[in-house]
Amino acid sequence: MGALLLVGLLWWAGTSAHALSLPGATRFFGPDQANRLVAWTMPWSTDLPSSAQFTDPAGAPGHGADYAALRETAVRVRYTALVVLFACGAVPLLRRLPVRGTGRAAVAVAALWGWGIVAAMLAVTVSAPWMVASGGSAAFRLLPGLASAMSQGRELPVGAALVAAAAAVGLMTLLRPEVTPPPGRSVPTAATARLAATLGTTVVAIALAVLSNDRVLGRIQTGFTGNGRLSEPGDLLRQWIQLGAWTLPTGSAPGRWLLYRLGDVALLALVWWGLRLLPVLLDRVTYPTYSLGAVAAITLGVVVSGVWHSLLSYQGSTGGPLLYYVSVGSGVSAALVFGILAGCAGTLTVRIRNRAQQPAR
Numbered sequence: 498m499g500a501l502l503l504v505g506l507l508w509w510a511g512t513s514a515h516a517l518s519l520p521g522a523t524r525f526f527g528p529d530q531a532n533r534l535v536a537w538t539m540p541w542s543t544d545l546p547s548s549a550q551f552t553d554p555a556g557a558p559g560h561g562a563d564y565a566a567l568r569e570t571a572v573r574v575r576y577t578a579l580v581v582l583f584a585c586g587a588v589p590l591l592r593r594l595p596v597r598g599t600g601r602a603a604v605a606v607a608a609l610w611g612w613g614i615v616a617a618m619l620a621v622t623v624s625a626p627w628m629v630a631s632g633g634s635a636a637f638r639l640l641p642g643l644a645s646a647m648s649q650g651r652e653l654p655v656g657a658a659l660v661a662a663a664a665a666v667g668l669m670t671l672l673r674p675e676v677t678p679p680p681g682r683s684v685p686t687a688a689t690a691r692l693a694a695t696l697g698t699t700v701v702a703i704a705l706a707v708l709s710n711d712r713v714l715g716r717i718q719t720g721f722t723g724n725g726r727l728s729e730p731g732d733l734l735r736q737w738i739q740l741g742a743w744t745l746p747t748g749s750a751p752g753r754w755l756l757y758r759l760g761d762v763a764l765l766a767l768v769w770w771g772l773r774l775l776p777v778l779l780d781r782v783t784y785p786t787y788s789l790g791a792v793a794a795i796t797l798g799v800v801v802s803g804v805w806h807s808l809l810s811y812q813g814s815t816g817g818p819l820l821y822y823v824s825v826g827s828g829v830s831a832a833l834v835f836g837i838l839a840g841c842a843g844t845l846t847v848r849i850r851n852r853a854q855q856p857a858r
Contacts, residue, residue, distance in 0.1 A: 499665030500583040503613055504576050506657040511541035530819040540621060540650030543572050564631050571627035579620035586612040586789050587665060593779045593786045596670045604774060605666045606659075611793025613658025614651075614800070618829045622647040644732035651826030655800055685776040685847050686854070693846040694772035697791055697839035701768050701798075704740055704835045705761055709828075711744040740764075740795075740828040740835065741802060760805035764798035771797075772843055782847045788840025795832040795839070800825055 516522060517535045526534065545565055587609055594605045625646035629639070685693070707713060717738075718731040741761060746754040771794030776782050779790075803825035811821040 498668055499587055499609065499613070499661040500580045502664050503583055503617070503654070503657055503661035504579055506660060507541045507579070507617070507653055508543070508576065510538050510653050510657070511543055514538035514542040515544060526819070527817055530817045533819045533822075537650075537652045541575075541653060543569075564633050567627055567631035571624045571631055574627060575620050575624035578623045579616055582616040582619050583613055583661070586616060589783075589786045590789055590793075591665070591669050593781060593783070595778060595780070596666055596673065601778060602666055602670065604778060605669075606662045607771075607797060608790055608793045609662035609665055610659045611796035612789060613661050614654050614796050614826065614829055615792055615833055617654035617658065618647075618651060618826075618833070621650045622830070638729050640730050641732045644736050647830070648736060648827075651829060652822070655825055683851050685782065685851060687777075689847055689850040689854075690773050690776040692850065693776055693843035694769045696846050697772045697843040698765055698769040700839040700842055701740070701795060701835055702765055704738065704831070705764065708738045709741040709743060711742060714739060714742070736830045737834050738831050740799060740831045756809060757806060760802035763805065764795075764802045767798040767801060768794045768839070770794075772839065776843070776847050782844055784841055784844045787844045787847075788837045791840035791843065792833055792836030795836045796829055799828040799832050803827060 514535055517526075517531050517538070523531050545568065590608050590612065591605070594608060595601045596605050625643050628646045629642045632642075714735055717734055721729060721731050741764075743757065743761065768791075772791060775787055775790040779786055807821050807825065811818060
Protein backbone atom coordinates (compact mmCIF):
# COMPACT_ATOMS: atom_id res chain seq x y z
CA MET A 498 0.00 0.00 0.00
CA GLY A 499 2.78 2.41 0.83
CA ALA A 500 4.55 1.74 -2.46
CA LEU A 501 1.37 2.15 -4.48
CA LEU A 502 0.49 5.36 -2.65
CA LEU A 503 3.97 6.75 -3.27
CA VAL A 504 3.73 5.89 -6.96
CA GLY A 505 0.24 7.36 -7.17
CA LEU A 506 1.26 10.67 -5.64
CA LEU A 507 4.29 11.04 -7.93
CA TRP A 508 2.24 10.00 -10.96
CA TRP A 509 -0.45 12.53 -10.07
CA ALA A 510 2.16 15.27 -9.74
CA GLY A 511 3.79 14.22 -13.01
CA THR A 512 0.55 14.23 -14.98
CA SER A 513 -0.18 17.73 -13.64
CA ALA A 514 3.06 19.15 -15.06
CA HIS A 515 1.37 20.49 -18.19
CA ALA A 516 -1.02 22.58 -16.06
CA LEU A 517 1.92 24.62 -14.78
CA SER A 518 2.40 26.13 -18.25
CA LEU A 519 -1.10 27.60 -18.30
CA PRO A 520 -1.41 31.40 -17.91
CA GLY A 521 -3.23 31.10 -14.59
CA ALA A 522 -0.42 29.06 -13.02
CA THR A 523 2.19 31.48 -14.33
CA ARG A 524 0.34 34.43 -12.84
CA PHE A 525 -0.22 32.64 -9.51
CA PHE A 526 3.30 31.27 -8.96
CA GLY A 527 5.22 33.72 -11.10
CA PRO A 528 7.15 32.62 -14.21
CA ASP A 529 10.33 31.66 -12.35
CA GLN A 530 8.61 29.58 -9.68
CA ALA A 531 6.35 27.94 -12.26
CA ASN A 532 9.41 26.91 -14.26
CA ARG A 533 10.96 25.49 -11.10
CA LEU A 534 7.84 23.40 -10.43
CA VAL A 535 7.90 22.16 -14.02
CA ALA A 536 11.52 21.05 -13.55
CA TRP A 537 10.54 19.16 -10.38
CA THR A 538 7.56 17.38 -11.93
CA MET A 539 9.03 16.61 -15.37
CA PRO A 540 11.14 13.59 -14.24
CA TRP A 541 7.91 11.96 -13.02
CA SER A 542 5.76 13.04 -15.95
CA THR A 543 4.35 10.50 -18.39
CA ASP A 544 3.89 13.13 -21.09
CA LEU A 545 6.48 13.76 -23.78
CA PRO A 546 8.38 17.04 -23.38
CA SER A 547 7.70 19.69 -26.01
CA SER A 548 10.90 19.03 -27.91
CA ALA A 549 11.67 18.51 -31.59
CA GLN A 550 13.68 15.48 -30.53
CA PHE A 551 10.49 13.39 -30.46
CA THR A 552 9.17 14.57 -33.84
CA ASP A 553 12.09 15.04 -36.22
CA PRO A 554 15.33 15.02 -34.22
CA ALA A 555 18.40 16.67 -35.64
CA GLY A 556 20.73 14.15 -37.24
CA ALA A 557 18.16 11.34 -37.11
CA PRO A 558 15.16 12.34 -39.25
CA GLY A 559 12.17 10.06 -38.97
CA HIS A 560 13.23 8.41 -35.69
CA GLY A 561 11.24 10.59 -33.31
CA ALA A 562 8.81 7.75 -32.53
CA ASP A 563 11.72 5.53 -31.50
CA TYR A 564 13.03 8.13 -29.08
CA ALA A 565 9.53 8.63 -27.71
CA ALA A 566 9.24 4.87 -27.16
CA LEU A 567 12.53 4.89 -25.26
CA ARG A 568 11.25 7.62 -22.96
CA GLU A 569 8.02 5.73 -22.35
CA THR A 570 10.09 2.68 -21.45
CA ALA A 571 12.16 4.78 -19.05
CA VAL A 572 8.99 6.02 -17.32
CA ARG A 573 7.63 2.47 -16.99
CA VAL A 574 10.92 1.21 -15.58
CA ARG A 575 11.01 4.15 -13.17
CA TYR A 576 7.59 3.55 -11.66
CA THR A 577 7.92 -0.24 -11.60
CA ALA A 578 11.31 -0.02 -9.91
CA LEU A 579 9.88 2.41 -7.36
CA VAL A 580 7.20 -0.09 -6.31
CA VAL A 581 9.69 -2.94 -6.02
CA LEU A 582 12.43 -0.96 -4.27
CA PHE A 583 10.15 0.68 -1.72
CA ALA A 584 8.56 -2.66 -0.83
CA CYS A 585 11.93 -4.42 -0.55
CA GLY A 586 13.07 -1.92 2.06
CA ALA A 587 9.76 -1.41 3.84
CA VAL A 588 9.10 -5.11 4.48
CA PRO A 589 12.16 -5.77 6.70
CA LEU A 590 11.72 -2.44 8.49
CA LEU A 591 8.08 -3.12 9.31
CA ARG A 592 8.88 -6.69 10.36
CA ARG A 593 11.64 -5.69 12.77
CA LEU A 594 10.36 -2.34 14.08
CA PRO A 595 7.46 -2.29 16.55
CA VAL A 596 4.69 0.12 15.61
CA ARG A 597 2.67 0.08 18.84
CA GLY A 598 2.93 3.32 20.76
CA THR A 599 3.24 6.89 19.55
CA GLY A 600 7.01 7.11 19.90
CA ARG A 601 7.73 3.78 18.20
CA ALA A 602 5.26 4.52 15.42
CA ALA A 603 7.01 7.86 14.83
CA VAL A 604 10.35 6.08 14.51
CA ALA A 605 8.85 3.62 12.03
CA VAL A 606 7.35 6.47 9.99
CA ALA A 607 10.72 8.26 9.96
CA ALA A 608 12.51 5.09 8.83
CA LEU A 609 10.04 4.47 5.99
CA TRP A 610 10.09 8.16 5.06
CA GLY A 611 13.84 8.14 4.60
CA TRP A 612 13.76 4.85 2.71
CA GLY A 613 11.00 6.15 0.41
CA ILE A 614 13.21 9.06 -0.63
CA VAL A 615 16.09 6.66 -1.31
CA ALA A 616 13.82 4.29 -3.26
CA ALA A 617 12.76 7.16 -5.51
CA MET A 618 16.40 8.07 -6.13
CA LEU A 619 17.22 4.44 -6.99
CA ALA A 620 14.22 4.20 -9.32
CA VAL A 621 15.42 7.28 -11.22
CA THR A 622 18.93 5.80 -11.33
CA VAL A 623 17.73 2.44 -12.68
CA SER A 624 15.76 4.14 -15.46
CA ALA A 625 18.49 6.67 -16.28
CA PRO A 626 20.04 4.66 -19.19
CA TRP A 627 16.72 4.62 -21.07
CA MET A 628 16.16 8.29 -20.29
CA VAL A 629 19.61 9.23 -21.59
CA ALA A 630 19.10 7.15 -24.73
CA SER A 631 15.73 8.83 -25.38
CA GLY A 632 17.53 12.15 -25.65
CA GLY A 633 19.44 11.01 -28.68
CA SER A 634 22.69 12.33 -27.21
CA ALA A 635 25.01 9.69 -28.62
CA ALA A 636 27.57 12.36 -29.46
CA PHE A 637 27.94 13.42 -25.83
CA ARG A 638 29.78 11.68 -23.04
CA LEU A 639 27.83 8.90 -21.40
CA LEU A 640 28.81 9.08 -17.71
CA PRO A 641 28.07 12.81 -17.23
CA GLY A 642 24.73 12.21 -18.94
CA LEU A 643 23.92 9.38 -16.53
CA ALA A 644 24.95 11.55 -13.58
CA SER A 645 22.67 14.34 -14.75
CA ALA A 646 19.74 11.97 -15.33
CA MET A 647 20.04 10.26 -11.95
CA SER A 648 20.21 13.57 -10.07
CA GLN A 649 16.72 14.60 -11.19
CA GLY A 650 13.38 14.05 -9.52
CA ARG A 651 14.55 14.29 -5.90
CA GLU A 652 12.32 17.10 -4.66
CA LEU A 653 8.80 15.67 -4.94
CA PRO A 654 9.55 12.35 -3.17
CA VAL A 655 10.46 14.24 0.02
CA GLY A 656 6.79 15.06 0.59
CA ALA A 657 5.25 12.03 -1.14
CA ALA A 658 7.36 9.55 0.82
CA LEU A 659 6.18 11.04 4.13
CA VAL A 660 2.54 10.45 3.20
CA ALA A 661 3.30 6.91 2.01
CA ALA A 662 5.27 6.12 5.17
CA ALA A 663 2.51 7.35 7.47
CA ALA A 664 -0.10 5.32 5.56
CA ALA A 665 2.01 2.15 5.62
CA VAL A 666 2.68 2.40 9.36
CA GLY A 667 -0.97 3.20 10.07
CA LEU A 668 -2.12 0.14 8.13
CA MET A 669 0.52 -1.99 9.84
CA THR A 670 -0.79 -0.85 13.22
CA LEU A 671 -4.30 -1.96 12.29
CA LEU A 672 -3.31 -5.30 10.78
CA ARG A 673 -0.58 -6.43 13.15
CA PRO A 674 -1.62 -7.53 16.63
CA GLU A 675 0.43 -6.75 19.68
CA VAL A 676 3.61 -8.78 19.35
CA THR A 677 5.56 -9.88 22.39
CA PRO A 678 9.32 -10.14 21.95
CA PRO A 679 10.73 -13.68 21.73
CA PRO A 680 11.88 -15.08 25.07
CA GLY A 681 15.49 -15.50 23.99
CA ARG A 682 15.89 -11.98 22.62
CA SER A 683 19.08 -10.24 23.65
CA VAL A 684 18.53 -6.51 24.05
CA PRO A 685 21.74 -4.49 23.58
CA THR A 686 22.75 -2.38 26.55
CA ALA A 687 22.65 1.39 26.38
CA ALA A 688 26.44 1.50 26.24
CA THR A 689 26.49 -0.90 23.30
CA ALA A 690 23.87 1.14 21.45
CA ARG A 691 25.80 4.36 22.07
CA LEU A 692 29.05 2.78 20.88
CA ALA A 693 27.41 1.46 17.70
CA ALA A 694 25.84 4.87 17.06
CA THR A 695 29.16 6.63 17.64
CA LEU A 696 31.04 4.38 15.21
CA GLY A 697 28.36 4.72 12.56
CA THR A 698 28.24 8.49 13.00
CA THR A 699 32.04 8.62 12.71
CA VAL A 700 31.79 7.03 9.27
CA VAL A 701 29.30 9.69 8.23
CA ALA A 702 31.38 12.49 9.77
CA ILE A 703 34.48 11.42 7.83
CA ALA A 704 32.47 11.34 4.61
CA LEU A 705 30.98 14.75 5.38
CA ALA A 706 34.21 16.45 6.47
CA VAL A 707 36.59 14.94 3.92
CA LEU A 708 34.78 13.72 0.84
CA SER A 709 32.29 16.60 0.76
CA ASN A 710 34.97 19.28 0.93
CA ASP A 711 35.01 21.48 -2.16
CA ARG A 712 38.74 20.98 -2.73
CA VAL A 713 38.47 17.19 -2.57
CA LEU A 714 35.45 17.20 -4.86
CA GLY A 715 37.27 19.50 -7.25
CA ARG A 716 40.18 17.05 -7.41
CA ILE A 717 37.78 14.21 -8.08
CA GLN A 718 36.01 16.25 -10.74
CA THR A 719 39.19 17.14 -12.62
CA GLY A 720 41.34 14.12 -11.79
CA PHE A 721 40.19 11.99 -14.74
CA THR A 722 41.55 12.73 -18.19
CA GLY A 723 41.47 10.92 -21.45
CA ASN A 724 39.25 10.43 -24.46
CA GLY A 725 36.08 8.51 -25.05
CA ARG A 726 32.60 8.45 -23.59
CA LEU A 727 33.73 6.76 -20.36
CA SER A 728 36.61 9.12 -19.57
CA GLU A 729 34.71 11.50 -17.26
CA PRO A 730 33.40 9.60 -14.22
CA GLY A 731 33.89 12.62 -11.95
CA ASP A 732 30.24 13.73 -12.10
CA LEU A 733 29.05 10.21 -11.42
CA LEU A 734 31.43 9.71 -8.49
CA ARG A 735 30.30 12.95 -6.89
CA GLN A 736 26.72 11.71 -6.89
CA TRP A 737 27.71 8.73 -4.74
CA ILE A 738 30.17 10.35 -2.31
CA GLN A 739 28.95 13.94 -1.82
CA LEU A 740 26.80 14.23 1.29
CA GLY A 741 27.09 18.02 1.33
CA ALA A 742 29.25 20.81 0.00
CA TRP A 743 31.47 22.96 2.17
CA THR A 744 34.85 24.60 2.31
CA LEU A 745 37.02 26.17 4.98
CA PRO A 746 35.96 29.64 6.19
CA THR A 747 37.20 32.53 4.10
CA GLY A 748 36.74 36.28 4.26
CA SER A 749 35.90 38.42 7.26
CA ALA A 750 32.53 36.86 8.19
CA PRO A 751 33.13 33.47 9.82
CA GLY A 752 29.73 33.70 11.51
CA ARG A 753 27.99 33.04 8.20
CA TRP A 754 30.16 29.96 7.67
CA LEU A 755 29.28 28.70 11.14
CA LEU A 756 25.58 29.16 10.42
CA TYR A 757 25.84 26.90 7.40
CA ARG A 758 27.77 24.33 9.44
CA LEU A 759 24.84 24.06 11.83
CA GLY A 760 23.10 22.07 9.12
CA ASP A 761 25.95 19.55 9.16
CA VAL A 762 25.78 19.37 12.95
CA ALA A 763 22.05 18.67 12.73
CA LEU A 764 22.74 15.92 10.20
CA LEU A 765 25.24 14.19 12.49
CA ALA A 766 23.00 14.61 15.53
CA LEU A 767 20.04 13.06 13.71
CA VAL A 768 22.19 10.18 12.49
CA TRP A 769 23.53 9.49 15.99
CA TRP A 770 20.06 9.63 17.50
CA GLY A 771 18.67 7.23 14.90
CA LEU A 772 21.53 4.77 15.21
CA ARG A 773 21.22 4.93 18.99
CA LEU A 774 17.52 4.02 18.95
CA LEU A 775 17.61 1.25 16.36
CA PRO A 776 19.47 -1.46 18.34
CA VAL A 777 17.00 -1.15 21.21
CA LEU A 778 13.84 -1.00 19.09
CA LEU A 779 14.66 -3.71 16.57
CA ASP A 780 13.50 -7.15 17.64
CA ARG A 781 16.69 -8.46 16.07
CA VAL A 782 19.73 -6.47 14.92
CA THR A 783 20.64 -7.70 11.44
CA TYR A 784 22.89 -6.19 8.81
CA PRO A 785 20.08 -5.46 6.29
CA THR A 786 17.65 -3.91 8.76
CA TYR A 787 20.19 -1.84 10.67
CA SER A 788 21.72 -0.67 7.39
CA LEU A 789 18.28 0.32 6.10
CA GLY A 790 17.70 2.30 9.28
CA ALA A 791 21.07 3.99 8.93
CA VAL A 792 20.34 4.90 5.32
CA ALA A 793 16.99 6.38 6.37
CA ALA A 794 18.57 8.38 9.21
CA ILE A 795 21.30 9.82 6.96
CA THR A 796 18.74 10.64 4.27
CA LEU A 797 16.55 12.56 6.71
CA GLY A 798 19.68 14.31 8.01
CA VAL A 799 20.57 15.34 4.46
CA VAL A 800 17.03 16.67 3.98
CA VAL A 801 17.17 18.67 7.24
CA SER A 802 20.57 20.08 6.30
CA GLY A 803 19.28 21.02 2.86
CA VAL A 804 16.25 22.78 4.32
CA TRP A 805 18.51 24.74 6.67
CA HIS A 806 20.78 25.83 3.81
CA SER A 807 17.73 26.83 1.76
CA LEU A 808 16.45 28.96 4.63
CA LEU A 809 19.78 30.71 4.90
CA SER A 810 19.77 31.41 1.18
CA TYR A 811 16.23 32.78 1.44
CA GLN A 812 17.22 35.59 3.81
CA GLY A 813 16.51 38.95 2.21
CA SER A 814 15.25 37.45 -1.06
CA THR A 815 12.18 38.50 -3.00
CA GLY A 816 12.16 35.87 -5.75
CA GLY A 817 9.83 33.42 -4.01
CA PRO A 818 10.56 30.51 -1.69
CA LEU A 819 10.61 27.81 -4.39
CA LEU A 820 13.63 29.38 -6.05
CA TYR A 821 15.71 28.72 -2.94
CA TYR A 822 14.49 25.21 -2.27
CA VAL A 823 17.47 23.78 -4.11
CA SER A 824 19.60 21.77 -1.69
CA VAL A 825 17.05 19.27 -0.41
CA GLY A 826 17.72 15.75 -1.63
CA SER A 827 21.04 16.48 -3.28
CA GLY A 828 23.00 14.00 -1.12
CA VAL A 829 20.54 11.09 -1.09
CA SER A 830 22.65 8.82 -3.30
CA ALA A 831 25.67 9.31 -1.03
CA ALA A 832 23.43 8.63 1.98
CA LEU A 833 22.79 5.18 0.56
CA VAL A 834 26.50 4.38 0.29
CA PHE A 835 27.56 5.66 3.69
CA GLY A 836 24.39 4.43 5.35
CA ILE A 837 25.28 0.87 4.36
CA LEU A 838 28.82 1.35 5.67
CA ALA A 839 27.60 2.91 8.92
CA GLY A 840 24.96 0.20 9.36
CA CYS A 841 27.48 -2.59 8.86
CA ALA A 842 29.87 -0.98 11.36
CA GLY A 843 27.10 -0.55 13.93
CA THR A 844 25.75 -4.08 13.49
CA LEU A 845 29.22 -5.57 13.84
CA THR A 846 29.75 -3.58 17.02
CA VAL A 847 26.47 -4.76 18.54
CA ARG A 848 27.18 -8.39 17.75
CA ILE A 849 30.72 -8.31 19.10
CA ARG A 850 29.64 -6.59 22.33
CA ASN A 851 26.68 -8.95 22.81
CA ARG A 852 28.90 -11.96 22.28
CA ALA A 853 31.46 -10.65 24.76
CA GLN A 854 28.79 -9.99 27.40
CA GLN A 855 27.20 -13.43 27.19
CA PRO A 856 28.08 -15.60 30.19
CA ALA A 857 30.37 -18.54 29.52
CA ARG A 858 28.70 -21.95 29.59
